[in-house]
Amino acid sequence: MENPLLLFPQLNISASKDKSYYKVMKSTNKEEPHKASKPGAKQKRNRLSLLLQKSEFHEGDRLGRPGNVTKAASVSPEEAVTWGESFDKLLSAKAGLDAFTKFLKTEFSEENIEFWIACEDYKKSKTAHELLPKAKTIYETFIQKDAPKEVNLDFQTKEVTSQNIEHPIITTFDAAQNTVYRLMEQDSYPRFLRSDPYLNLVKGRNPSCPTLRRRSRSFTVSDFQGVQPDFTVW
Numbered sequence: 001m002e003n004p005l006l007l008f009p010q011l012n013i014s015a016s017k018d019k020s021y022y023k024v025m026k027s028t029n030k031e032e033p034h035k036a037s038k039p040g041a042k043q044k045r046n047r048l049s050l051l052l053q054k055s056e057f058h059e060g061d062r063l064g065r066p067g068n069v070t071k072a073a074s075v076s077p078e079e080a081v082t083w084g085e086s087f088d089k090l091l092s093a094k095a096g097l098d099a100f101t102k103f104l105k106t107e108f109s110e111e112n113i114e115f116w117i118a119c120e121d122y123k124k125s126k127t128a129h130e131l132l133p134k135a136k137t138i139y140e141t142f143i144q145k146d147a148p149k150e151v152n153l154d155f156q157t158k159e160v161t162s163q164n165i166e167h168p169i170i171t172t173f174d175a176a177q178n179t180v181y182r183l184m185e186q187d188s189y190p191r192f193l194r195s196d197p198y199l200n201l202v203k204g205r206n207p208s209c210p211t212l213r214r215r216s217r218s219f220t221v222s223d224f225q226g227v228q229p230d231f232t233v234w
Helices: 020-037 041-063 077-083 087-092 094-106 110-122 128-143 155-163 174-194 196-202
Strands: 005-008 013-015
Touching: 077 087, 077 094, 077 196, 087 094, 087 174, 094 110, 094 174, 094 196, 110 128, 110 174, 128 155, 155 174, 174 196
Parallel strands: none
Antiparallel strands: 005 013
């Protein structure tokens, strides 16, 4: 005689294994774990909606971090327009000098403006004791042959400047500075005025700030009708 199977110990209900309703219970117990392992359609939609929201949130967070979004320019269109009146007005404005320096970096010719700035600083020296070390630094950086940031000077200007380095005076680099100034004024400056960054400033635009695009509506149940995505990777 078969041993009875205790189905519900709390109720003391038992049945033998050959009973039909045991087979039904047995098959039902096998199917339930399988059903529980698969999320329902509603749960799938909720998970997908949550992932989309997280993705959009992190996108906005990434764009909003300092360093990824450049601060809006504080230059007014009116001020930017004055930069186009003359090269001297551009360099005399701090924001203009910064904008022009960034432009030259895109053309890999920033050594010209850096040399000009170094010469301006050199002429502000108050004592002869300050001139010699500054003169040697400028000469070794921008003028001597194969200098790391050698500027384009004609032979005569470079030769005269080299001869005056041992006993520098306040005007030692004037000829070289004027040569580089004219080169930038006639060559780089017109291209700067035609560049997109400058034209955007004149028009009051700030192209460095990207606009975060957001979805116009949320997903609904109808969006998923007839669609069977593969959720096994989740």
